[in-house]
Amino acid sequence: EITKEQRALIKAILDAYNRHQIPQDVTKKLLQEQYSAEENFLLLTEVATSQVQVLVEFTKNIPGFLSLDREDQIALLKGSAVEAMFLRSAQVLSKKMPSGHIEVLEERIRKSGMSEEFMTPMFNFYKSIGELHMTQEEQAILTTITILTPDRPYVKSHEAVERLQETMLEVLRKLCVLQHPQEPQYFARLLGRLTELRTLHHYHAEMLTSWKTNDHKFTPLLCEIWDVQ
Numbered sequence: 263e264i265t266k267e268q269r270a271l272i273k274a275i276l277d278a279y280n281r282h283q284i285p286q287d288v289t290k291k292l293l294q295e296q297y298s299a300e301e302n303f304l305l306l307t308e309v310a311t312s313q314v315q316v317l318v319e320f321t322k323n324i325p326g327f328l329s330l331d332r333e334d335q336i337a338l339l340k341g342s343a344v345e346a347m348f349l350r351s352a353q354v355l356s357k358k359m360p361s362g363h364i365e366v367l368e369e370r371i372r373k374s375g376m377s378e379e380f381m382t383p384m385f386n387f388y389k390s391i392g393e394l395h396m397t398q399e400e401q402a403i404l405t406t407i408t409i410l411t412p413d414r415p416y417v418k419s420h421e422a423v424e425r426l427q428e429t430m431l432e433v434l435r436k437l438c439v440l441q442h443p444q445e446p447q448y449f450a451r452l453l454g455r456l457t458e459l460r461t462l463h464h465y466h467a468e469m470l471t472s473w474k475t476n477d478h479k480f481t482p483l484l485c486e487i488w489d490v491q
């Protein structure tokens with residue numbers, strides 16, 4: 263019941279999702295460097311910067327994205343970067359990685375000068391993503407749907423973005439029916455995660471302010487995408 267066009271869409275997005283990954287030498291650092299709060303923050307900043315670069319490349323491969331108004335492309339990237347990175351780091355943390363990345367990443371996030379109040383919702387989210395056991399396709403399409411959210415700040419052609427997102431939502435709905443026949447509510451559960459991502463996005467804005475107040479430095483790319491400094 264998935265059409266030929268929809269299958270081609272899934273393939274294009276999955277290929278892009280797998281092609282654009284953080285270089286191993288960056289993620290390997292998560293395992294090696296020492297554990298001071300400063301070192302953790304620096305490492306997370308480096309990984310986040312690399313993640314944003316990967317996200318920009320992935321987004322350019324979303325069918326239809328480059329035909330959107332140029333300023334809307336920027337508005338969508340800026341508005342979705344944090345949410346796409348929460349999704350990506352959650353998917354990584356929930357993968358049973360043999361290299362022990364999981365504890366290490368969790369440890370570094372816990373000890374990076376972030377205040378306790380953000381930890382709970384963040385790690386609850388990580389847990390809830392883990393429990394979904396999403397397939398690669400579902401992860402890639404859910405990330406695409408997050409990026410193609412029409413009501414981000416400064417988006418002008420709301421309808422054009424909405425059309426693209428609706429196409430992706432329909433593909434995801436069919437995928438969920440096919441890949442999780444025993445769970446009729448699975449698609450609804452995935453969409454529920456997008457609501458949780460918005461809440462985390464608000465927490466993250468406060469995290470940025472508190473990091474800034476404590477004079478934490480970010481990279482030029484993160485300053486640009488998150489409008490800090």
Ligand SMILES: Cc1cccc(C)c1-c1noc(C(C)C)c1COc1ccc(-c2ccc3cc(C(=O)O)ncc3c2)cc1
Pocket residue numbers: 283284289303306307309310313344347348350351354363367371374480484
């Ligand atoms: C702390 C936080 C939580 C969630 C979202 C953000 C933006 C922040 C957040 N908020 O601020 C920051 C920095 C600037 C301090 C962050 C840190 O973001 C990230 C973003 C991505 C990753 C990450 C880690 C390991 C990976 C392994 C692999 C792989 O093996 O394939 N792939 C991608 C990976 C990505 C970690 C932290």
